[in-house]
Amino acid sequence: MKNIKPERKTLAEGIVKIPAFTIVGGGDTIGFLKKKNLLKQFSFVSTGGGAMLEFLAGEYLPGLVALEQK
Numbered sequence: 001m002k003n004i005k006p007e008r009k010t011l012a013e014g015i016v017k018i019p020a021f022t023i024v025g026g027g028d029t030i031g032f033l034k035k036k037n038l039l040k041q042f043s044f045v046s047t048g049g050g051a052m053l054e055f056l057a058g059e060y061l062p063g064l065v066a067l068e069q070k
Contacts, residue, residue, distance in 0.1 A: 009036055016041035025052035 012033060015022055024033060024042045026049025033039040046052040055061055 008032065009038075012036065012038050023052070023056070025049045 016038060021043045022041075023044045023046070024030065024039075025046035027047060029049065030039060030045060030047065033042070039045060051061060055064075
């Protein structure tokens, strides 16, 4: 996580202050937030960054489709 810009921490701090359900995902992001002691302040944490974004966008994920068919 070299070359992390300070704006990244500022953005995360701002997000956790708003009275909303907050979602974060992705390995690098989770690692960064954990290092900055901000991770536990998010409402939901997903290790699947790209898959989480696809799911939130309403796209079908093959693994979930297979589970739904059983």
